[in-house]
Amino acid sequence: MEKFILKYFTLIRTLIAILVGVIISIVLIYLISKTPAYSLKQFLLGPILSKSRLANVFENASPIIFCGVAIAIAFQAKQFNVGAEGALFLSAAIGTAFAVSTHMPALPHVILILVVAGLTGAAWGWIPGVLKAKWGASELVSSLMMNYVAYFLGLYLINSHFRDKSAGFLVSLPLPKTAWLPQIIPGTRIHVGIILAVIFALLGYYFLYHTTTGYEIRTTGNNDKFARFGGINVVKVVILSQVISGMIAGFGGMTEVMGIHHRFNWQNSPGYGWDGVIVAIIGRNHPILIIFAALFLSYLRVGSQVLNLMADVPSELVAVIQAIIIILITAEAFLSQWKYKITMKQASLEEAGNESIA
Amino acid sequence: MSPLLKSIFSTGFGFAILRVMTPILLPALGVAISELAGSVNIALEGIMLMSAFFGVIVSTFTGSIWLSLLAGITAGVATGGILAYFHLKLKADIILAAIALNMFASGFTIFMLYLFTGDKGSTSSLKSLVFPEIQIPILKSIPVLGPIFSGHNIMTYIALLAVPFFYVLVFKTPLGLRIRAVGQNPNAAESVGINVNRIKVYALLLSGLFGAFGGLYLSMGYVSWFSRDMTAGRGFIAIAASTLGGNMPMGMFWSSLLFGFVNSFAIYIASLDIPSELIQMIPYLITIIALALFAMRKQMKKKRVDEAHELYSEDVISSVVKDISAADE
Numbered sequence: 001m002e003k004f005i006l007k008y009f010t011l012i013r014t015l016i017a018i019l020v021g022v023i024i025s026i027v028l029i030y031l032i033s034k035t036p037a038y039s040l041k042q043f044l045l046g047p048i049l050s051k052s053r054l055a056n057v058f059e060n061a062s063p064i065i066f067c068g069v070a071i072a073i074a075f076q077a078k079q080f081n082v083g084a085e086g087a088l089f090l091s092a093a094i095g096t097a098f099a100v101s102t103h104m105p106a107l108p109h110v111i112l113i114l115v116v117a118g119l120t121g122a123a124w125g126w127i128p129g130v131l132k133a134k135w136g137a138s139e140l141v142s143s144l145m146m147n148y149v150a151y152f153l154g155l156y157l158i159n160s161h162f163r164d165k166s167a168g169f170l171v172s173l174p175l176p177k178t179a180w181l182p183q184i185i186p187g188t189r190i191h192v193g194i195i196l197a198v199i200f201a202l203l204g205y206y207f208l209y210h211t212t213t214g215y216e217i218r219t220t221g222n223n224d225k226f227a228r229f230g231g232i233n234v235v236k237v238v239i240l241s242q243v244i245s246g247m248i249a250g251f252g253g254m255t256e257v258m259g260i261h262h263r264f265n266w267q268n269s270p271g272y273g274w275d276g277v278i279v280a281i282i283g284r285n286h287p288i289l290i291i292f293a294a295l296f297l298s299y300l301r302v303g304s305q306v307l308n309l310m311a312d313v314p315s316e317l318v319a320v321i322q323a324i325i326i327i328l329i330t331a332e333a334f335l336s337q338w339k340y341k342i343t344m345k346q347a348s349l350e351e352a353g354n355e356s357i358a
Numbered sequence: 359m360s361p362l363l364k365s366i367f368s369t370g371f372g373f374a375i376l377r378v379m380t381p382i383l384l385p386a387l388g389v390a391i392s393e394l395a396g397s398v399n400i401a402l403e404g405i406m407l408m409s410a411f412f413g414v415i416v417s418t419f420t421g422s423i424w425l426s427l428l429a430g431i432t433a434g435v436a437t438g439g440i441l442a443y444f445h446l447k448l449k450a451d452i453i454l455a456a457i458a459l460n461m462f463a464s465g466f467t468i469f470m471l472y473l474f475t476g477d478k479g480s481t482s483s484l485k486s487l488v489f490p491e492i493q494i495p496i497l498k499s500i501p502v503l504g505p506i507f508s509g510h511n512i513m514t515y516i517a518l519l520a521v522p523f524f525y526v527l528v529f530k531t532p533l534g535l536r537i538r539a540v541g542q543n544p545n546a547a548e549s550v551g552i553n554v555n556r557i558k559v560y561a562l563l564l565s566g567l568f569g570a571f572g573g574l575y576l577s578m579g580y581v582s583w584f585s586r587d588m589t590a591g592r593g594f595i596a597i598a599a600s601t602l603g604g605n606m607p608m609g610m611f612w613s614s615l616l617f618g619f620v621n622s623f624a625i626y627i628a629s630l631d632i633p634s635e636l637i638q639m640i641p642y643l644i645t646i647i648a649l650a651l652f653a654m655r656k657q658m659k660k661k662r663v664d665e666a667h668e669l670y671s672e673d674v675i676s677s678v679v680k681d682i683s684a685a686d687e
Binding site: 331 | 398400444447448449450451453454455457458459461462464465466468469472473591594597598601633635636638639642643645646649650652653654656657
């Protein structure tokens with residue numbers, strides 16, 4: 001048992017953090033709600049009690065998976081590039097602009113739009129990457145700034161050049177039907193995007209753990225001096241990790257427009273990039289775990305919306321819980337005392353075993 | 359004169375710049391003080407929200423402006439303290455911990471707002487007292503200068519006074535010296551007996567203090583209520599302002615003024631049907647360029663020092679290094 005705990009310590013620690021978060025939320029619901037049992041049921045079971053809500057969980061998870069994988073690839077190289085939000089926003093805007101101004105059959109159209117969006121995102125990741133790799137400028141600050149630039153640039157493009165003036169609010173022209181991503185489950189809005197998201201997560205996993213470049217990214221992230229001495233081109237790795245990150249975020253933004261809204265309708269930044277940071281932390285930068293983390297986060301979100309709608313507890317409960325979960329996961333000293341004790345106990349046991357053999 | 363130019367050369371516009379600058383300059387000083395101690399603090403967004411919220415809550419329930427001030431400051435400093443605790447004691451990465459804190463502050467304040475007002479709508483807000491506006495005796499009667507510089511909320515003057523305060527704190531006090539020592543070389547600081555972690559804690563608490571004033575200004579000066587996510591990214595803009603200002607007091611004053619100018623300008627031209635997005639983008643672009651230039655300069659300096667190390671023996675190095683830094687000054 002204790003050996004098991006040591007082997008899977010980080011995973012167990014993550015699960016405990018999640019558990020603490022869920023327990024705190026249950027306590028909060030009991031403190032606030034006048035009908036706690038009913039509220040709790042809405043929160044925990046709400047998403048699976050109706051088909052449309054369950055579908056919501058998967059719809060919402062799709063862009064979060066994209067952004068989570070995007071952030072994870074940069075984080076694995078220890079690049080704190082939080083520019084997924086900006087890459088997603090601008091890629092969706094430029095992709096939309098391209099989609100409404102071109103006409104071609106469905107399949108090539110969809111592919112070309114995704115290529116445009118992906119390239120936009122890649123370019124957006126390239127800038128902080130180069131600034132960091134060549135001159136050591138903080139990618140955190142530059143990517144934060146790039147988020148704002150992307151936001152204003154995207155809004156300018158849509159509101160000034162591709163705005164649908166017949167619509168009563170600020171949205172882009174509708175995407176032609178050829179640019180829509182098909183739905184896969186009738187009666188819901190679940191579209192091909194979720195399959196693409198999972199495919200990209202799997203590709204991301206293969207890339208990080210089964211290719212040379214992936215190995216170089218992880219080595220650079222673990223110790224860039226060691227990587228340099230080991231002959232890894234750290235400059236290339238730092239740039240590449242952020243380019244790939246931006247590209248995947250770009251796909252995420254565009255699939256959301258092509259699959260759900262069918263036009264660009266964001267006047268505020270949608271926040272998927274920050275959700276990506278959350279799931280990357282919960283999933284410990286592992287693309288496959290990120291799929292589950294995104295589904296978990298999405299489930300919590302939908303549950304909280306049900307809670308907000310049906311009971312007397314605001315949905316921001318989730319923001320509080322996810323913050324607690326994240327801070328516990330990132331706090332490396334959290335439970336380290338426990339691990340230390342088990343390790344010591346194991347060691348003394350082994351020692352005793354060795355002596356008895358001797 | 360066109361209406362645009364007329365409004366820009368009005369005193370009202372000058373007044374607006376200082377007004378918009380205040381909630382950027384204060385958190386920018388907060389970002390800078392922790393940056394100088396070597397910790398990147400991106401939690402100013404959360405710090406400001408917490409202060410803005412607790413100031414308003416206390417003002418609603420006690421009706422006392424002094425208690426509100428105290429509550430806001432406590433909330434901001436405490437949030438800085440929580441960040442310090444998780445980062446230095448529990449060894450969390452400071453960036454990720456700050457992201458979590460921002461998220462927490464946003465969720466927590468909306469959550470509490472709902473409990474106090476019972477309103478789930480996005481427009482829910484809580485009314486509040488405001489800090490007084492100050493008419494400066496002689497200045498107010500001077501034409502042009504008077505309408506621009508007099509009659510501001512007291513927090514605007516606190517922000518302006520915070521600049522020399524920051525200078526004195528960082529460059530003229532033992533604490534400031536320690537903060538800079540820890541930021542520049544923690545190992546060297548430790549070797550002369552400075553408790554590195556304690557200094558970093560002080561810097562993060564100070565960071566919370568500056569942020570607290572910024573947050574209080576937002577809810578109890580800029581407007582007179584608390585509404586959800588009312589910081590609207592100013593905590594991040596503050597990072598841009600402190601970067602652009604090179605973490606130096608006057609530099610940050612000018613960069614915050616630039617952000618104040620651009621944002622006021624964007625508000626003014628929004629009514630004239632000119633796309634304001636491109637104008638609003640400019641300060642961020644300038645920040646990225648400045649960031650790149652700073653980094654480039656730093657690296658070139660380092661390269662020259664490294665070359666000096668290769669070329670000369672140990673005893674001449676120090677004099678060469680001295681020459682180079684003298685030339686850079």
